Amino acid sequence: MNKLRIGFLLVLTLLAGLAHADRLDDIKKAGVLRIAAFDSNPPFGFIDPTTKQTVGLDVDYGKAFADKLGVKLEILSTNPANRIPLLTSNKVDLVLANFTITDERAKQVNFSIPYFASGQQFIAKKGVLKSPDQLNSLRIGVDKGTTNEIVLREKYPSATLVAYDDTPFAFTALRNGNVQAITQDGPKLIGLLANVPDKENYEIPPFSISDDLIGVGIPKGETALTEFVNETLRELEANGQAQKIYDAWFGPHTKTPLARIYKIGDKS
Amino acid sequence: MLFDSLLAPKYLGWLLDGFVVTVVLSALTCASATALGFVLCLGRIARSPFWSLPVRFFLSLFRNTPLLVQLFFWYFGAAALMPESVLHWLNQPHHWRLPLFGVTWPPFEYVAGFFGLTLYTAAFIAEEFRAGVQGVPPGQARAALALGLRRYQVWLSVIMPQAVRISLPPLLGQYMNAVKNSSLTMAIGLAELSYASRQVETETFKTFQAFGIATLLYIGLIVLIELAGQWIQHRQPAH
Amino acid sequence: MNLDVITDHLDYFLVGAYPHGPLGGAALTLILSVLSALVSGVLGFILGIALAVTRGFAQTSLLLVLSFFRAIPVIMLIFWTYFMLPIVFGINVPGIATVVIALSLIGGAYLAHSVYAGIRSLRQGQWQAAAALGLRPWQVLRYVILPQALPIMTPSFINQWVALIKDTSLAYVIGVGELSFVATQVSNREMVYPTEIFLFVALLYYAICSTLEFFANRVARRYQQAT
Numbered sequence: 001m002n003k004l005r006i007g008f009l010l011v012l013t014l015l016a017g018l019a020h021a022d023r024l025d026d027i028k029k030a031g032v033l034r035i036a037a038f039d040s041n042p043p044f045g046f047i048d049p050t051t052k053q054t055v056g057l058d059v060d061y062g063k064a065f066a067d068k069l070g071v072k073l074e075i076l077s078t079n080p081a082n083r084i085p086l087l088t089s090n091k092v093d094l095v096l097a098n099f100t101i102t103d104e105r106a107k108q109v110n111f112s113i114p115y116f117a118s119g120q121q122f123i124a125k126k127g128v129l130k131s132p133d134q135l136n137s138l139r140i141g142v143d144k145g146t147t148n149e150i151v152l153r154e155k156y157p158s159a160t161l162v163a164y165d166d167t168p169f170a171f172t173a174l175r176n177g178n179v180q181a182i183t184q185d186g187p188k189l190i191g192l193l194a195n196v197p198d199k200e201n202y203e204i205p206p207f208s209i210s211d212d213l214i215g216v217g218i219p220k221g222e223t224a225l226t227e228f229v230n231e232t233l234r235e236l237e238a239n240g241q242a243q244k245i246y247d248a249w250f251g252p253h254t255k256t257p258l259a260r261i262y263k264i265g266d267k268s
Numbered sequence: 269m270l271f272d273s274l275l276a277p278k279y280l281g282w283l284l285d286g287f288v289v290t291v292v293l294s295a296l297t298c299a300s301a302t303a304l305g306f307v308l309c310l311g312r313i314a315r316s317p318f319w320s321l322p323v324r325f326f327l328s329l330f331r332n333t334p335l336l337v338q339l340f341f342w343y344f345g346a347a348a349l350m351p352e353s354v355l356h357w358l359n360q361p362h363h364w365r366l367p368l369f370g371v372t373w374p375p376f377e378y379v380a381g382f383f384g385l386t387l388y389t390a391a392f393i394a395e396e397f398r399a400g401v402q403g404v405p406p407g408q409a410r411a412a413l414a415l416g417l418r419r420y421q422v423w424l425s426v427i428m429p430q431a432v433r434i435s436l437p438p439l440l441g442q443y444m445n446a447v448k449n450s451s452l453t454m455a456i457g458l459a460e461l462s463y464a465s466r467q468v469e470t471e472t473f474k475t476f477q478a479f480g481i482a483t484l485l486y487i488g489l490i491v492l493i494e495l496a497g498q499w500i501q502h503r504q505p506a507h
Numbered sequence: 508m509n510l511d512v513i514t515d516h517l518d519y520f521l522v523g524a525y526p527h528g529p530l531g532g533a534a535l536t537l538i539l540s541v542l543s544a545l546v547s548g549v550l551g552f553i554l555g556i557a558l559a560v561t562r563g564f565a566q567t568s569l570l571l572v573l574s575f576f577r578a579i580p581v582i583m584l585i586f587w588t589y590f591m592l593p594i595v596f597g598i599n600v601p602g603i604a605t606v607v608i609a610l611s612l613i614g615g616a617y618l619a620h621s622v623y624a625g626i627r628s629l630r631q632g633q634w635q636a637a638a639a640l641g642l643r644p645w646q647v648l649r650y651v652i653l654p655q656a657l658p659i660m661t662p663s664f665i666n667q668w669v670a671l672i673k674d675t676s677l678a679y680v681i682g683v684g685e686l687s688f689v690a691t692q693v694s695n696r697e698m699v700y701p702t703e704i705f706l707f708v709a710l711l712y713y714a715i716c717s718t719l720e721f722f723a724n725r726v727a728r729r730y731q732q733a734t
Contacts, residue, residue, distance in 0.1 A: 039682075040691075040695035040696065046696065047524075047692055047696065049515075049696065051527065052523070052527060052528055053527070076682060077682040077684070077688075077692075078682055081466055081469075081470060082681065082682065084473060085475060085590040088475070088590075089590045089591070089592075089593035089594050090593050090599055091589075091593070091599070105473075108473045141457075144463075145466070145469075145470040149467075149470070150470070160375075162375070162377060163459075163463070163466075163467065164456075164457050165455060165680075165691075166691075168694070168696070169344070169691075171698065172694075172698070172701055173343075173344070175348075175698075175699070176344070176348060176355065176359075177347075177355055177359040178343075178347070178375070178376045178377065195696070196698050196699070197698070197699055198699070328713075329713060331669070331716075332669060332712065332713045332716035332717050332720070333673065333709040333710075333716070334673040334674070334675075334676035334687065334709075334712055336676045336677060336687055337705055337708050337709045337712060338709065340687075340691070340694075340701070340705045341701075341702070341705040341706060341709060344694070344702075345701045345703075348699075348701060348702045444578070448578075448581070451580040451583065452582060454582075455679075455680075462580065462582055462583065475590060476594070476595070479587060482583065483579055483587070486578065486579060486580055486583065487575065487578040490577075490578035491574075494574075
């Protein structure tokens with residue numbers, strides 16, 4: 001009788017497991033959280049030259065999720081264009097790579113509540129770019145697979161766009177004069193410029209052409225995982241951890257001091 | 269989500285634009301690489317080491333390093349070596365009006381992509397030509413010289429026609445490689461077919477359609493070269 | 508020229524983050540090359556022999572499949588294997604395996620033709636004579652045909668393997684940390700030394716490829732003298 005009951009229970013749990021088989025359970029079972037992060041975009045995600053590990057603001061959030069789950073964190077390097085394919089092809093559980101939330105993308109992937117906010121800005125050689133009106137007549141370097149490219153094409157249809165695999169490639173093209181400006185989210189550009197040896201020759205003109213909210217990319221339909229990420233993000237804000245992460249990369253004593261204009265929960 | 273619909277005409281247009289760039293880039297590459305490959309082949313088989321040694325070095329260097337790295341070098345690296353004025357000229361739009369049509373100097377990624385592809389392809393074509401020349405039995409040249417023909421005549425009317433016939437199939441193989449290799453120029457921002465497929469994928473998220481159509485176009489182009497090759501070989505007189 | 512950027516990151520170029528992280532850089536390039544060379548060689552032999560022993564419909568379909576892999580650009584096949592196989596068939600292929608599979612399929616398709624051509628270059632009479640001696644078909648292949656065909660095929664194998672080594676650089680598009688990928692990573696971080704970095708990386712590839720070519724040619728020459 002007892003054996004039968006145990007067997008019955010076992011079958012039930014198996015069935016339940018099948019019915020509810022979701023990514024969150026898989027992660028816990030596997031003991032590994034796989035995230036995709038940038039490897040060339042300080043301070044969001046980049047390789048630390050001494051430790052050779054991927055570090056950055058996005059990685060710190062990834063660590064917080066893994067810690068809360070009590071699992072190991074595995075980081076896959078991505079460029080902007082690979083972010084959505086990595087999620088839809090099940091290579092990673094979360095994308096933490098300065099991922100702008102858009103309605104179009106939300107049809108393909110789930111997004112968490114925003115954990116960062118920025119706007120699309122530009123870097124140009126000093127004195128070249130003064131107002132957005134000039135954009136229509138310039139050759140502008142963008143990153144493949146970003147909203148920056150789509151926004152720019154919509155708002156400034158006469159601008160010539162050249163798409164590269166990642167922002168530093170675009171910057172090298174700018175430096176060589178192949179393009180006259182490059183575009184990306186403001187904080188990412190600040191992070192990039194902070195590491196350029198001759199940064200005095202370049203500037204980030206003080207205008208932005210869009211307001212972007214950055215979220216965690218989650219595979220489509222993974223409700224439990226989305227819930228978990230949202231809940232964790234709110235917790236991190238409530239216990240001050242989010243502020244700490246921000247200060248570690250954008251605080252007043254960093255290479256890229258930037259006032260924090262957005263707190264998790266300000267927008268949903 | 270995957271197979272639900274085809275691409276909107278706008279995106280098919282992007283892919284077609286990319287395809288046209290791929291066709292033009294490959295055609296220009298093949299033409300100039302054949303010419304350069306021929307010259308390199310002459311240098312390679314020259315008796316004097318003054319010619320053959322540098323050519324040997326060039327060939328081995330360009331054949332034994334990845335095209336992707338070569339393209340990165342030409343686009344990102346070589347630009348940094350150029351004098352400011354040259355670089356400035358290269359990056360400016362230029363337009364020449366000729367009697368019948370205008371010529372526009374293309375943006376630098378096109379120049380670097382074409383240049384890199386041509387050097388790479390020429391290194392392979394030179395070796396195919398050399399194999400063709402070596403495939404002609406040496407006795408023929410001696411016989412022709414004995415008949416009183418001059419050296420250039422021997423080359424022009426005895427060796428070359430046979431060498432070209434021998435190296436034609438591998439040459440077409442190199443042309444096919446040039447088409448496929450042109451896909452790597454997407455990494456330096458050249459808007460060819462692979463680049464276009466990635467753009468379409470970014471905007472529509474229809475990965476399957478975007479890559480599928482691009483792949484079909486590549487295969488179609490390769491098949492065309494294959495057919496053209498068979499046609500040429502059938503036309504050649506049998507012997 | 509600033510060579511410090513090379514020496515400072517030399518270990519990263521050579522082995523990636525190893526031993527504090529996964530093996531990468533030139534070491535990973537070597538591993539990818541060796542694996543793809545082995546698999547493509549085996550595939551090439553099996554498919555080439557299959558081409559030689561099949562006729563009609565089977566041979567035509569095999570030829571069609573092979574032409575597909577000879578016609579598709581490597582970069583496209585890598586995208587397909589990495590991103591599309593999981594979506595279409597639910598098979599998850601990790602990055603390193605993707606590269607080995609894609610390169611082996613393409614290399615194998617080319618080698619199959621070389622093996623087939625090598626086998627066909629021998630006169631038909633050899634098959635008949637060996638069969639008359641009472642050898643089974645696979646024995647004819649093993650003891651009569653292949654030993655003669657191998658020296659003919661060797662140059663294609665060497666060329667194909669050099670091509671494989673170079674093509675491992677395309678693993679860069681899916682973020683596999685081989686030599687080209689770590690090179691772009693360093694170049695992206697240091698920003699102002701693309702010339703030095705890509706020259707150095709080209710030289711590393713050159714060293715790997717020409718070493719293979721050198722030794723393969725020596726082995727081939729000895730082999731040809733022996734027969």
